[in-house]
Amino acid sequence: MKPPIFDYHAPRSVDEAVDLLRRYGGDAKVLAGGQSLMPLLNFRLSRPAALVDLNRIPSLAYIRPDDGAVVFGAMTRQRAIEFSPVVRERVPLLSEATALVGHLPIRTRGTIGGSIAHADPSAEYPAVLTALDGSVVARGPRGERSLSAAALFHSYLSTSLAPDEILTEVRLPAMPAGAGFAFEEFSRRHGDFALVGIAAMVVGGGGRCSAARIATAGAGPVPARLRPAEEILERDGLSEAAIDAAAQRASELVDPDSDIHASAAYRKNLTRVLTGRALRRALARMGGS
Numbered sequence: 001m002k003p004p005i006f007d008y009h010a011p012r013s014v015d016e017a018v019d020l021l022r023r024y025g026g027d028a029k030v031l032a033g034g035q036s037l038m039p040l041l042n043f044r045l046s047r048p049a050a051l052v053d054l055n056r057i058p059s060l061a062y063i064r065p066d067d068g069a070v071v072f073g074a075m076t077r078q079r080a081i082e083f084s085p086v087v088r089e090r091v092p093l094l095s096e097a098t099a100l101v102g103h104l105p106i107r108t109r110g111t112i113g114g115s116i117a118h119a120d121p122s123a124e125y126p127a128v129l130t131a132l133d134g135s136v137v138a139r140g141p142r143g144e145r146s147l148s149a150a151a152l153f154h155s156y157l158s159t160s161l162a163p164d165e166i167l168t169e170v171r172l173p174a175m176p177a178g179a180g181f182a183f184e185e186f187s188r189r190h191g192d193f194a195l196v197g198i199a200a201m202v203v204g205g206g207g208r209c210s211a212a213r214i215a216t217a218g219a220g221p222v223p224a225r226l227r228p229a230e231e232i233l234e235r236d237g238l239s240e241a242a243i244d245a246a247a248q249r250a251s252e253l254v255d256p257d258s259d260i261h262a263s264a265a266y267r268k269n270l271t272r273v274l275t276g277r278a279l280r281r282a283l284a285r286m287g288g289s
Ligand SMILES: Cc1cc2nc3c(=O)[nH]c(=O)nc-3n(C[C@H](O)[C@H](O)[C@H](O)COP(=O)(O)OP(=O)(O)OC[C@H]3O[C@@H](n4cnc5c(N)ncnc54)[C@H](O)[C@@H]3O)c2cc1C
Pocket: 029, 030, 031, 032, 033, 034, 035, 036, 037, 038, 074, 075, 100, 101, 102, 103, 106, 109, 110, 111, 112, 113, 114, 115, 117, 118, 120, 122, 123, 124, 125, 161, 165, 166, 167, 168, 191, 192, 193, 194
């Protein structure tokens, strides 16, 4: 199918883009990599009056270390992130997660801002943003604001971004040196969206865990930090028994829906299995690379 008719604008600055969104009063959509938006238009599941294309705003594409964090312009392509030495050194969980996003042509066009703003519950980037306590910057006619992952993701494909706001920047705190990490997911075919994904990070040594992070993809309408499961590791360390207990607790904490791809019970079981795998792989990497 072809998309419905829409106006097309290609602004050269964020201010111009925000002004266009304001003028359409909530009836315009931002176009980033188009990897999710174009199918929605072609299936006529989205019928905006206008598209505001961000691809001609070069100032929105960058990766920069910044005061203990790494910041990304919203239009940074997933492919640039996958091969960035800065990302590999400071937020290697994101490098690993990026390689799991779709296929190479999708990552060549898809952007970090688009993936996070789209808020697909099965997507990898929202889970990493949640696991690392990252935040995003949004700019609209009323100015700029910063939003944590918890404040951003509302529900399935839904965020607290206003229709006239643009997500301009993503900020991820750098992972502590020597942190172990892993992104584990299960999908039917290579490149498909995950049925469930788990982002994990552990910090510690000598069997002890001073900090643990576990976040989900595909196990509910929004990515979720599984704090009670993390607490088991921070209290009991990184023994086999503690990892099993944390994985079991993780499966009890999630409340996934059943759909045509998998039942809720299957997704709960996947959460347990993938949490155990992610934690074991993170532990094996702790202190190393
Ligand atoms: C076959 C296929 C497989 C895929 N597999 C995966 C996968 O395994 N994992 C995964 O995570 N993704 C997957 N994707 C989606 C892909 O990663 C997209 O890149 C991503 O979801 C959207 O990014 P985009 O830059 O293409 O955004 P677009 O498609 O351009 O936009 C998506 C939505 O976000 C809004 N938006 C975009 N940028 C901004 C912004 N800066 N501010 C405010 N709103 C904005 C748009 O208006 C639109 O509503 C897949 C896509 C395809 C086609």
